[in-house]
Amino acid sequence: MTSALDVGFVRDQFPAFRHPETGRWAHLENAGGSYVPRHVIDLLVDLFSHRKVQPGWDFAASRAAAAAMDRARHVMAATFAADPDHIHFxxxxxxxxxxxxxxxxxxxxxxxxxxxxxxDHEANSGVWRRLASTGIVVKEWPVDPVSGLLDVAALDELVTDRTRLLAMTHASNVAATINPVALVAEKVHSVGGHVVVDGVSYAPHALPDVGELGCDVYLYSAYKTFGPHVGMMYTSPALLEAVPHQGHYFNEADPSTRLTPAGPDHAVIGATAGIVDYHEAVASHHGVDGASP
Known part of the structure; x- marks a missing residue:
């Protein structure tokens, strides 16, 4: 096992660093996304070049396209420590x-x-606030004006027997803190509510374990973890069974399409597996076994 990170090897995995323009920049605002390693690019090019067909049909290219998507769903589900059927792209x-x-x-x-x-980021707050126009009461969990932190004790008044959902971020990239999701989930579940967690700021730094967190929904963006521009969402089995199907009627039996309203971008989904391929390559180069999810 190599103790020091081989920075040269890591940089070589990213074609952007060989470009005369992009190679000169160091982007410190990872909220804007991350560069993409060759593993993701190679998968995307291969899918567009050789498997750009409707997946799931009985001919070679179609079977290969479906297999690429299935592989991506399985390896990316592992990054949530979740079942593949509970992951939506x-x-x-x-x-x-x-x-x-x-x-x-x-x-x-x-x-x-x-x-x-x-x-929270607008992604996990604006949509819920808009439900006020439909008769839902929206309550604000304020941050401390000095520290920017959330006080869990405030939930004693905010959470009631009419609380149906609490939306929160796993980690704040503004306050530089990791929130106690499991503690909050226990509180909200005690009144029958659900917890939706935005992990976009957490996932670039560590892998979430949705079982340990106890949340009902966990979301993060692949393009902030070396992948293509796609969002991923874990939904608990109980919630997935409770919500009405949002996809095409002929896909109702498939739990992985329950919250997918239309046909997804097949090539982009398949290319997300390159995120794990990249980490495995780095781990292997440094003599680390079993490092991938």
Whole structure:
């Protein structure tokens, strides 16, 4: 096992660093996305070049396209420590939350409550705030004006027997803190509510374990973890069974399409597997075994 990181090897995995323009920049605002390693690019090019057909049909290219998507779903599900059937791909995290809100709203009555935080990105707050126009009561979980942190004790008043959902971020890239998701989930579940967690700022630094977190939904964006521009969403089995199907009627038996309203970008989904391929290559180069999810 190599103790020091081989920076040269890592940089060689990213074609952008060999470009005369992009290679000169060091982007410190990872909220804007990350460069893409060759593993992702190679998969994307291969899928567009040789497998750009409707997946799932009985001919070689179609079977290969379906296999590439299935592989991506399985390896990316491992990054959540989740079952592949409980992972949905969408154009972005923001669009995934919009689909989720549309699916969940019929489950609630006028006067039911949602809690959102002042610490969250628009992706996991704006869509829930907009439900106020449909009769939902939206409560704000404020941050401390000095520290920017959330006080869990505030939930004693915010969470009631009419709380149906609490939306929060796993980690704040503004306050530089990791929030106690499991503790919050226990509180909200005690009144029958659901917890939706935005992991976009957390996933670039560590792998979430949705079982340990106890959340009902967990979202993050692949393009901030060396992947293509696509959002991924874990949904708990119980919630997935409870929400009405949002996809095509002929896909109702497939749980992985329950929150996918239309045909997804097959090549982009398949290319997300390159994220794990990249990490495996780095681990292997440094003599680390079993490092990938």
């Amino acid at each position: 969408g154009p972005s995290t923001s669009q995934n939350t919009y689909v989720l809100a549309h699916a969940m709203r019929p489950m609630w009555d006028e006067g039911d409550e949602i809690v959102v935080t002042e610490q």
